[in-house]
Amino acid sequence: MNIYGALEQGSIREGVLRTLMNLRDVILKTLNDHPYLLEYADEVRNAKLRVAEDFDYWIDRSMEVLEKRGCHVYLAENAEKARRIAGEMVGSGKTVVKAKSMVSEEIRLREYLQSLGNEVWETDLGEFIVQVADDRPMHMIVPALHYSEAQVMEILKKVGIHGRDAEELASGVREFMREKFLKADVGVSGCNAFSAETGRVFLVENEGNIRLSTSLPERYIALVSIEKILPDDDLALKSVFVQSAYVGTFPPAYININEKADSQEMHVIFLDNGRKTTEFREHLACIKCGRCQLECPVFQLAGSLWGGEVYGGPTGMVWTAITEEIPEVCFLSTLCGKCREVCPSDIDMPGMIRKMREIILKAR
Numbered sequence: 001m002n003i004y005g006a007l008e009q010g011s012i013r014e015g016v017l018r019t020l021m022n023l024r025d026v027i028l029k030t031l032n033d034h035p036y037l038l039e040y041a042d043e044v045r046n047a048k049l050r051v052a053e054d055f056d057y058w059i060d061r062s063m064e065v066l067e068k069r070g071c072h073v074y075l076a077e078n079a080e081k082a083r084r085i086a087g088e089m090v091g092s093g094k095t096v097v098k099a100k101s102m103v104s105e106e107i108r109l110r111e112y113l114q115s116l117g118n119e120v121w122e123t124d125l126g127e128f129i130v131q132v133a134d135d136r137p138m139h140m141i142v143p144a145l146h147y148s149e150a151q152v153m154e155i156l157k158k159v160g161i162h163g164r165d166a167e168e169l170a171s172g173v174r175e176f177m178r179e180k181f182l183k184a185d186v187g188v189s190g191c192n193a194f195s196a197e198t199g200r201v202f203l204v205e206n207e208g209n210i211r212l213s214t215s216l217p218e219r220y221i222a223l224v225s226i227e228k229i230l231p232d233d234d235l236a237l238k239s240v241f242v243q244s245a246y247v248g249t250f251p252p253a254y255i256n257i258n259e260k261a262d263s264q265e266m267h268v269i270f271l272d273n274g275r276k277t278t279e280f281r282e283h284l285a286c287i288k289c290g291r292c293q294l295e296c297p298v299f300q301l302a303g304s305l306w307g308g309e310v311y312g313g314p315t316g317m318v319w320t321a322i323t324e325e326i327p328e329v330c331f332l333s334t335l336c337g338k339c340r341e342v343c344p345s346d347i348d349m350p351g352m353i354r355k356m357r358e359i360i361l362k363a364r
């Protein structure tokens with residue numbers, strides 16, 4: 001379905017607005033009660049932009065630290081190379097459990113590993129629903145927001161999960177997932193923040209599935225897009241606090257700080273995919289909280305179907321320009337500026353969308 005189909009499907013609009021109403025006051029209260037989070041957001045933005053000015057230095061430093069800690073480390077210039085590296089590590093005939101990761105969507109990792117003959121499961125509840133529905137995430141953090149409870153009931157029946165309400169369904173999914181966790185050969189995660197000081201992968205969550213996906217299997221693969229690199233643990237921790245505040249889950253139930261464990265093989269793939277050379281460098285300060293998506297009037301109508309193949313909404317316009325190509329639908333933005341107003345990193349998305357339009361028009 002494209003953006004025009006989305007306009008006719010009221011469930012996207014209902015889902016986005018319901019999520020916005022549920023989260024907006026929680027986020028504002030969190031920021032009011034913990035004003036230091038705004039200072040953290042500033043510090044994280046500045047640090048990310050500093051790292052982006054000299055990616056080569058920070059990537060080398062991160063790789064060196066990880067190698068010293070006994071990890072296997074790779075740098076993938078593009079999505080194809082990242083997929084291939086991950087595919088070689090996983091092989092075929094394996095069970096893979098995955099934590100939700102937009103970067104893995106960016107490189108179409110699940111589909112690729114499945115094509116090699118692996119059983120691959122998303123372990124985040126929303127992402128699992130999207131997987132079973134054979135759909136795409138409709139929001140960075142709340143991927144299944146466009147489904148009603150009745151629709152989720154129908155979707156989950158496909159994998160033998162039944163329940164009369166959200167609680168029973170969630171419990172059915174937990175039971176289904178338990179067996180997958182126990183037999184998984186490989187765990188895959190993204191990364192919310194990476195510390196170049198210690199080589200630690202920081203991941204924030206509320207379900208506990210990331211903890212199980214990354215600690216139980218004997219082999220663990222972390223996908224780290226290079227804008228996640230921060231100079232030290234302190235900034236990485238601040239980054240996950242800010243993300244958690246802006247998705248309405250502060251303080252988070254779990255913060256995972258993953259590093260090489262004796263009993264586990266750990267692989268880290270750094271992904272460039274357009275980030276080093278982008279002319280939209282300011283956007284590399286994005287922490288992918290999805291706040292701008294919920295507040296955007298166009299996203300409220302079309303969800304992530306307004307954007308590229310993976311990323312949608314105002315942030316998605318720019319991520320698509322960085323990782324694929326400038327999306328023509330950037331002309332549908334109202335340039336109202338709400339995205340920048342709510343962004344923890346104060347990113348000038350309207351300015352970048354204007355620039356995209358200029359580039360497209362000049363090329364005509």
Ligand code: SF4
Pocket residue numbers: 285286287288289290291292293315339342343344345346347
């Ligand atoms: S652009 Fe800003 S508000 Fe939007 S996802 Fe990124 S950090 Fe969050």
